[in-house]
Amino acid sequence: MATTLNPNLLLAIALAPLVGSAIAGLFGTKFFDLFSSESRGGRIVAHSATILGVAISFVLSVMVLLDVMNGASFNGTVYEWMAIGDLKMEVGFLVDSLTAMMMVVVTFVSLMVHIYTVGYMEGDPGYNRFFGYISLFTFSMLMLVMSNNFLQLFFGWEAVGLVSYLLIGFWYTRPTAIFANLKAFLVNRVGDFGFILGIGLLLAYSGSMNYTDVFAARDQLATVIFPGTDWLMITVACICLFIGAMGKSAQFPLHVWLPDSMEGPTPISALIHAATMVTAGIFMVARMSPLFELSDTALSFVLVIGAITALFMGFLGIIQNDIKRVVAYSTLSQLGYMTVALGASAYSVAVFHLMTHAFFKALLFLGAGSVIIGMHHDQDIRNMGGLRKYMPITWITSLIGSLALIGTPFFAGFYSKDSIIEAVAESHIAGSSFAYYAVLAGVFVTAFYSFRMYFLVFHGEERFGKEEHGNHHENHEDEEVSADHHHGLAPGEKPHESPWVVTLPLVLLAIPSVVIGAMTIGPMLFGDFFKNGVAFKEVIFVGENHHAMEELAQAFHGWVPMALHSVTTPVLWLAIAGVALSWFFYMKRPDIPAAIKDRFSGLYKLLDNKYYMDAINQAVFAKGARLLGTGLWKGGDQGFIDGLFVNGSARVVASFAAASRYLQSGYIYHYAFAMIVGMLVLLTLTVTGVIGTK
Numbered sequence: 001m002a003t004t005l006n007p008n009l010l011l012a013i014a015l016a017p018l019v020g021s022a023i024a025g026l027f028g029t030k031f032f033d034l035f036s037s038e039s040r041g042g043r044i045v046a047h048s049a050t051i052l053g054v055a056i057s058f059v060l061s062v063m064v065l066l067d068v069m070n071g072a073s074f075n076g077t078v079y080e081w082m083a084i085g086d087l088k089m090e091v092g093f094l095v096d097s098l099t100a101m102m103m104v105v106v107t108f109v110s111l112m113v114h115i116y117t118v119g120y121m122e123g124d125p126g127y128n129r130f131f132g133y134i135s136l137f138t139f140s141m142l143m144l145v146m147s148n149n150f151l152q153l154f155f156g157w158e159a160v161g162l163v164s165y166l167l168i169g170f171w172y173t174r175p176t177a178i179f180a181n182l183k184a185f186l187v188n189r190v191g192d193f194g195f196i197l198g199i200g201l202l203l204a205y206s207g208s209m210n211y212t213d214v215f216a217a218r219d220q221l222a223t224v225i226f227p228g229t230d231w232l233m234i235t236v237a238c239i240c241l242f243i244g245a246m247g248k249s250a251q252f253p254l255h256v257w258l259p260d261s262m263e264g265p266t267p268i269s270a271l272i273h274a275a276t277m278v279t280a281g282i283f284m285v286a287r288m289s290p291l292f293e294l295s296d297t298a299l300s301f302v303l304v305i306g307a308i309t310a311l312f313m314g315f316l317g318i319i320q321n322d323i324k325r326v327v328a329y330s331t332l333s334q335l336g337y338m339t340v341a342l343g344a345s346a347y348s349v350a351v352f353h354l355m356t357h358a359f360f361k362a363l364l365f366l367g368a369g370s371v372i373i374g375m376h377h378d379q380d381i382r383n384m385g386g387l388r389k390y391m392p393i394t395w396i397t398s399l400i401g402s403l404a405l406i407g408t409p410f411f412a413g414f415y416s417k418d419s420i421i422e423a424v425a426e427s428h429i430a431g432s433s434f435a436y437y438a439v440l441a442g443v444f445v446t447a448f449y450s451f452r453m454y455f456l457v458f459h460g461e462e463r464f465g466k467e468e469h470g471n472h473h474e475n476h477e478d479e480e481v482s483a484d485h486h487h488g489l490a491p492g493e494k495p496h497e498s499p500w501v502v503t504l505p506l507v508l509l510a511i512p513s514v515v516i517g518a519m520t521i522g523p524m525l526f527g528d529f530f531k532n533g534v535a536f537k538e539v540i541f542v543g544e545n546h547h548a549m550e551e552l553a554q555a556f557h558g559w560v561p562m563a564l565h566s567v568t569t570p571v572l573w574l575a576i577a578g579v580a581l582s583w584f585f586y587m588k589r590p591d592i593p594a595a596i597k598d599r600f601s602g603l604y605k606l607l608d609n610k611y612y613m614d615a616i617n618q619a620v621f622a623k624g625a626r627l628l629g630t631g632l633w634k635g636g637d638q639g640f641i642d643g644l645f646v647n648g649s650a651r652v653v654a655s656f657a658a659a660s661r662y663l664q665s666g667y668i669y670h671y672a673f674a675m676i677v678g679m680l681v682l683l684t685l686t687v688t689g690v691i692g693t694k
Contacts, residue, residue: 005067005074010093013060013103014142017110020053021135024128046128050135051114057142058107065100069529075148075212086207094148094211097530098351102145102283105355109275109362110138112505116366117267119501120373124265130170134271137163141276145283150199150209153284157195157248160277161188167268168261177263184257191247191254198240202291205233215290222294231297238291238298242305245281249335252309256613258332259316262324266369269324273331274362282338282354289347300430303343307435310336310442312611317449319607322379323368326453330405331361333442337420340435346423346548352524353416356517360404360413363509367398370502371457374495375464378488381453386462390495395458397506402454404513406447406575409563412517417443418562418571419525419552426551443571447578455586465489518559526553 024046077092095103113134121127140163144156161184169181203209205224206217214221224233245251250258258278262269272278285292285302292298310333317329334357341350372379374391388395404413421443424436489495497503523529556562566572585593597604609615 003072005064005072005095007074007076007078007093009060009064010074010095010146011078013057013064013107014139014146016053016056016060017050017135017142018053018139020050021132021139023049024135025132043127046131047114047118050131051111051118053135054107054111054114054138057138058104058111061100061103061107064095065104068095068097068100077148081151087203087209089151089209090149091152092148092210093146095146098283098286099145101351101355102279103142105358106138106141106145106275109358109509110134110141110271112362112366112509113267113271116270116369116502116505117265119499120267120369121265126170130167130265130267133163133167133170134268137167137268137271137276141280144280148211150202150211150214154196154199157244157280157284158192160280161185161192161248164261164268164272164277167272168264170264170268174263180257180260180263183260187254187257188247191244194240194242195244195247198237198242198244201233201237201240205237211287218290218294221291232295234291235295235297238288238295239301241288241291242281242285242298242302245285245339246305247281248284249278249281249339250309250332251281251305251335251339252312253613255309255313255332256610256617259325259328259610262322262328266324266365266372269328270362270365270369273328273365275358278331278335279354279358282335282342282350285339285342286347286351289342289345292342293345296429299343299345301343303340303424303427303429303435304431306336306339306341306343307431307438308336309333310340311438311445314442314445314449316607316610318445318452319604320449321382323371323381323384323453323457324365324379326381326449327361327364327368330364330446330450333446334361334405337417337439337442340424340439341420343429343435344420344423344427344432344548345429346420346427346552348525348530348549349416349419349423349552352521353413353420355520355524356404356412356416356513359509359516360401360411360513363397363401363506363513364405366502366506366509367394367401370394370498370506371398373498373502376489376493378464381456383464383488384457385460385464386458387495388458391497393497393503393506397503397510398458399454400510400513402450405450406578407443407571408575409566409572410514410518412513412515414563414566415517415521415559418566418569419521421571422552422555423548426548440570440574444574444578447575448582451579451582452586455583460587464495465491465493518563521559521562522556525549526556 027045027049074093074095077088077090079091081089081091083089093099114131117130117134121130124130137160140156140159142156144153144160147153147156165181165185167181168184169177171177199209202214202221205221206214208214208217218234221234221237222232225231226233226236229236243254246254258273261272264272292302313329313332313336317326317333320326320329334353338350338353338357341347341353370391371384371387371394374387374394375384378384400411404411407414407417421436421439424432424439427435520529606612
């Protein structure tokens with residue numbers, strides 16, 4: 001059995017989606033005049049090439065995962081870009097158990113999204129372009145997770161940000177989409193500024209950008225004091241790295257871009273929220289765990305930020321009426337759970353929840369997209385109800401996704417979510433008490449808003465097809481082109497189940513949403529799955545604050561006893577209470593939520609305005625930046641540089657020339673008079689002794 005993976009195989013995994021993207025972007029459009037982008041042939045070329053490319057990556061990734069589980073690995077350079085002294089800038093792969101698992105999750109979810117897109121984007125003028133983008137997105141994420149150095153990590157990091165900008169603003173004729181993608185781009189640049197500072201600090205003090213070299217210098221890095229402070233340099237570097245993760249993984253207060261990303265088509269919402277961009281920050285911190293373990297201060301910062309995100313973003317999901325935004329806020333909350341696990345030193349638990357969450361969150365988003373198709377692109381859950389009998393496959397798969405999300409025993413989300421709560425309970429990192437109560441309260445909140453959406457969509461009174469609603473919708477065509485395109489069901493019109501190309505990915509995602517947690521909790525959390533992972537095997541747990549995983553291992557006796565034991569914990573009963581309350585409020589007494597809204601209008605307004613974070617950003621940062629820019633432009637550029645140096649020097653020369661021209665009149669008697677005056681001045685100065693003579 002080979003102990004080193006074939007680098008050509010790894011290159012094929014990364015490059016196959018890139019090739020598919022290139023084919024869709026070139027041969028599937030008018031670029032080479034082979035097919036019209038509007039033609040059936042062009043569309044077949046686009047989706048066939050990209051689906052095949054991602055399918056190849058998925059199959060090869062599964063093979064790599066099996067090899068890694070048998071002890072194989074790879075850590076090496078595949079291309080050296082340049083060398084500056086001792087610093088080498090390379091393209092290289094680090095494939096261990098952490099990477100192999102991420103590769104399988106990314107390619108599987110991406111493959112489901114590609115297949116789903118064939119049905120969802122049918123008829124859209126940008127069909128080929130969309131396939132080119134999502135395949136490029138998959139390539140970028142693979143380069144990120146497979147990297148063995150900070151240079152390639154940063155390349156993948158920025159590439160997923162760039163492609164997400166293109167995808168969120170895919171319908172670029174809509175001002176809301178343009179605003180959303182620009183917002184996502186700018187907020188991520190804030191996080192990326194911290195990220196590159198962290199990379200720079202590690203490079204400056206370790207002399208290398210290779211993970212292995214940096215990890216090998218961890219003992220030396222742990223003793224360096226940041227200049228001008230009494231902080232450890234590693235604390236500053238880890239906090240800077242985490243600021244980058246806050247942007248990508250949408251942690252408070254850099255979360256504001258994620259809900260607005262719903263302006264993109266539903267398939268990309270699923271891909272961004274489930275397996276790619278938002279998980280990049282979680283993966284990065286897990287990969288850098290040997291460094292984060294050196295600083296309790298950095299871990300405490302991670303823990304508190306994650307707890308705030310998990311609880312307070314969940315509150316916002318309660319009042320959302322757009323079906324996609326409800327799922328989006330659940331993503332924010334679940335990312336907070338993962339971040340809390342990272343802060344509690346339970347890195348494997350965070351990655352475990354990342355994996356289980358990828359399946360059921362992709363299922364929920366694609367299920368929401370299927371509902372949107374059935375409702376003729378109406379996204380308002382207040383206009384739905386009773387869809388269960390019209391869309392049975394979408395109903396049952398959405399129910400499975402919701403049960404997994406709230407942590408129902410024996411479903412995938414239960415094992416990872418319950419492990420996070422237990423890990424935080426065992427942690428003694430500063431802020432762990434607040435984090436424990438935050439994630440515990442989040443269980444109730446998640447169950448409430450998830451089943452509020454479920455009940456309003458699939459049960460109760462049929463509220464569709466009664467009147468025209470001015471609702472938010474996904475417009476698949478330009479407004480001018482589709483002026484006669486009806487959104488929402490017409491009076492008397494009924495919903496319909498989506499075509500098989502849409503429902504097949506739902507079924508395939510529902511299966512791991514049920515079984516993957518029970519199948520993998522033993523080896524991933526308490527077995528030797530991560531024994532060959534660089535991010536885990538070199539972590540040296542020190543002190544009493546880092547024993548959460550040890551406590552979890554002692555209490556674990558198998559996936560069945562763990563599920564049965566849940567009846568004795570408050571977690572299960574909080575979830576049941578959330579489901580029961582949502583059923584009572586929205587199925588039996590819908591007048592109560594309306595009364596609560598009126599009674600607590602101030603609180604509702606606070607939540608409806610998303611804690612006024614957007615308003616604060618607009619008032620402080622956006623207007624501040626505009627004022628600063630205007631001041632620099634008017635005062636600095638126009639006033640100082642142009643006014644004083646450029647135009648000022650020109651005016652001085654012009655004034656001097658204007659004065660000088662009076663001395664050059666062209667009249668001989670003027671020149672004679674000037675000579676006489678000059679002689680008189682010289683004689684006077686000589687006589688008075690001002691000018692000496694020899």
